[in-house]
Amino acid sequence: MIADIFSWIFILGGCVFLVIGGVGVLRMPDLFTRMHAASITDTLGAGLLILGMMIQGGFTLVTVKLFLIMLFAFFAGPTATHALAQAALSMGIKPLLSQDRRPDAVQSDDKGDGL
Amino acid sequence: MMFAAAALAILATMVLAMIRAIKGPTVYDRILAVNMFGTKTILLISVLGFLTNRPEFMDIALVYSLINFIGTIAIMKFFKFSHLGEPHTEDNLGDL
Numbered sequence: 001m002i003a004d005i006f007s008w009i010f011i012l013g014g015c016v017f018l019v020i021g022g023v024g025v026l027r028m029p030d031l032f033t034r035m036h037a038a039s040i041t042d043t044l045g046a047g048l049l050i051l052g053m054m055i056q057g058g059f060t061l062v063t064v065k066l067f068l069i070m071l072f073a074f075f076a077g078p079t080a081t082h083a084l085a086q087a088a089l090s091m092g093i094k095p096l097l098s099q100d101r102r103p104d105a106v107q108s109d110d111k112g113d114g115l
Numbered sequence: 116m117m118f119a120a121a122a123l124a125i126l127a128t129m130v131l132a133m134i135r136a137i138k139g140p141t142v143y144d145r146i147l148a149v150n151m152f153g154t155k156t157i158l159l160i161s162v163l164g165f166l167t168n169r170p171e172f173m174d175i176a177l178v179y180s181l182i183n184f185i186g187t188i189a190i191m192k193f194f195k196f197s198h199l200g201e202p203h204t205e206d207n208l209g210d211l
Contacts, residue, residue: 011117015124018155022131025151031143034135038151041128049121049158053165056117062164065173069157069180076184080150087191088143 007055014048021045030096031088035081042077046070118166125159142194146187153183 017040024037050070057063129152136148157180164172 008117011121015121018124018128018158019131021151022128025135025148026131031141031147034144035147038147041151042154045128046154046158049125050161052117052121053161056165060170062170062173065177066161069161069173069177072177072180072184073154073157076180077154080184080187083188083191084143084146084150087195088141091143091195093141093143 003055007052010048010052010055014045014050014052017041017048018045031093032085032095035085039077039081042073042081046073118162121162122159122166125155125162129155129159146190146194149190150183150187153179153186157183 021037021039021041024040025034028034028037047070050066054063054066057066132148132152132155136145136152139145139148157176160172160176160179164170164176
């Protein structure tokens with residue numbers, strides 16, 4: 001009973017983070033912010049969902065396999081994201097910045113207030 | 116009940132990722148959306164294994180996670196170098 005309540009909490013939290021990340025991928029303005037939104041679903045969403053399923057699985061082989069899936073996702077997700085960011089940067093896609101905030105940069109206009 | 120709700124949320128996220136994959140302005144947006152779609156496919160296969168009481172779906176999910184990672188790296192390498200094979204530059208280590 002306690003285990004059911006905990007796995008409900010974990011799975012519902014994972015679902016909320018999945019949908020938040022999906023909306024972020026659709027609505028964020030450029031590639032790098034979209035990658036930021038997609039990483040939410042890869043870490044928190046998938047992690048909480050698999051944790052809830054592990055509680056439901058109990059001490060069986062299913063839990064071991066779910067743990068292996070989670071372990072692999074934790075190593076492969078950041079690696080793929082890093083390779084994607086490096087490929088996009090080397091192909092000349094610039095991050096969308098409102099203002100260059102380095103101290104010696106030329107401040108062209110005051111439209112963005114540095115947020 | 117719990118797994119049906121999880122499957123619905125995963126399907127909604129897959130639809131959003133698919134919309135981004137279709138309308139993404141650059142090819143990197145599409146790669147990002149397809150990678151995310153693959154991760155959600157792994158979660159959906161696991162949830163379906165619980166939903167239909169078939170624990171052997173976990174093996175399929177494990178294999179699919181490996182294939183998803185390799186596929187993403189291969190697509191990225193193909194779009195960066197326009198081929199998957201021999202080294203592009205003079206030194207053999209400079210390609211990745």
